[in-house]
Amino acid sequence: MLKILSARQIKSLEESYLEEKGILSLELMETAAEAFCQWYMQNFSRRQDIAIFCGTGNNGGDGIAIARLLSRQGYPVCVYTLGDAKDGTADYNSNLNILPTNIVNKPFSNIDWERFRCHVIIDAMLGIGLNKPLEGKYLDAVKKLNSQKTMRIAVDMPTGLPSDKLVDGEAFQAHYTVTFQTPKLSALFPEHAAYVGDLVVKDIGIDGKYFNGYESSRYFVEEKDILERHKIFHKASHKGDFGKVLLVGGSKGKLGAIMLSAKAALRTGSGLISTFVPGFGLPIMQSSIHEVMVETCTGNDILDSAPENLDRFDTIAIGPGMGTDEKTAEALKNILESYKGKMVIDADALNIIAKRKDLKELITSQMILTPHLKEFERMVGDDVKYPEGRIEKALEFSQTYGCVLILKGLHSLITTPAGIQYFNPTGSQFLATGGTGDVLTGVVASYLGQGYSVENAALCGVYHHGLAGQLAGEDQRRGTIASDVIEKIPETYKNLGLS
Incomplete structure (x- = not known):
């Protein structure tokens, strides 16, 4: 560092x-x-x-x-x-x-x-x-x-x-x-x-x-810092060792978000991926991503209930494309109250939490929140346009709620409740396209499922996501889409000499 x-x-x-x-x-x-x-x-x-x-x-x-x-x-x-x-x-x-x-x-x-x-x-x-x-x-x-x-x-x-x-x-x-x-x-x-x-x-x-x-409590991440935070798996490792991840999200017109998260988690190395989506999504998910297991809620169009027996999962990521309906908000509350493991909170889950103080109080040290600037502004209720103040607000939020906060953008800022703030070196303008945030959710969730600490999952996730964006941008330039970033995730391991 x-x-x-x-x-x-x-x-x-x-x-x-x-x-x-x-x-x-x-x-x-x-x-x-x-x-x-x-x-x-x-x-x-x-x-x-x-x-x-x-x-x-x-x-x-x-x-x-x-x-x-x-x-x-x-x-x-x-x-x-x-x-x-x-x-x-x-x-x-x-x-x-x-x-x-x-x-x-x-x-x-x-x-x-x-x-x-x-x-x-x-x-x-x-x-x-x-x-x-x-x-x-x-x-x-x-x-x-x-x-x-x-x-x-x-x-x-x-x-x-x-x-x-x-x-x-x-x-x-x-x-x-x-x-x-x-x-x-x-x-x-x-x-x-x-x-x-x-x-x-x-x-x-x-x-x-x-x-x-x-x-100073602010650091710039180097490649060697990422290498030393990665877990090493041996030849006899089985799919259970690489984590059981549940991704919760999707709604009419936005099912693609949770699909991107699921694909990203698979490419990052997750052993078993399950998704929890509205009823209409079952045939779409099963025909589109063959490696993913699919569960559905009681409603057909929106997430109106929570999955059962959440303790079977090593980690849960929730938010991509799930909407902000009242019933969805209650399903989110149910999950936050009942699941005590590591979690990634993103997208619409953040937008729901921003509106409800009772849900903010459910944020724990086991959680990684991944807002972009507008989502973060909604959560803190203040203007975060000025970078010096924004950095301080991120620190205050992380320490108040005890979570790891990833503030997405150029040199994404990872803030820990211990007061340490890390600036990420990877990424490019070619990540500025719809769905790349959902990709990050899947990447970070995958590392949590593989047994990484919340801090290491955040740091490794942001680094590899940014590097995959750079590699995709080298090939596709302005034509880069989120799926291109997913396909470059395995190459990030080769670049770092990781197996």
């Missing part, structure tokens, strides 16, 4: 690291520049012209060092500076002094924008210390650079984007942001997706022990 720190904490962390290691800040800057260049050279051609825009602070020093290192590897580089070197930091000027003379270095003010052409723009104008809206030459630069129809990459943070709060005004719009050691909080806000682009985190050698002295 990468601990997420504030801009002030990061500055203090770097100072402590440099002091203990007995190295200069210039050496750490060189390490960061090398990490950036290593990533860049793996992804971009030497035939592409690069324009690096540098301020006179340490972020600009990163940019100057990157220019030198890329030029040394045969990349065509030009540098454009904003500000006077006499106002620059010591590390900026140290790098400027060793910039090879073959690299063109021009003031930003001298650019002829009508004739300006390049393949790649690298933003190294302002770093993580920004605490006010852009103005003057930096605002002018960002507006001009954002209008260029070319690849744009930000070093550490896009210029204009504060590290810890919502942007105010303009900011550089990057296709990639290459940050160092740990993500900055605001780079994880869905509202900042158009500025951050794809987030790349590069290690610059600051060991985890240096983070221990800094208080």
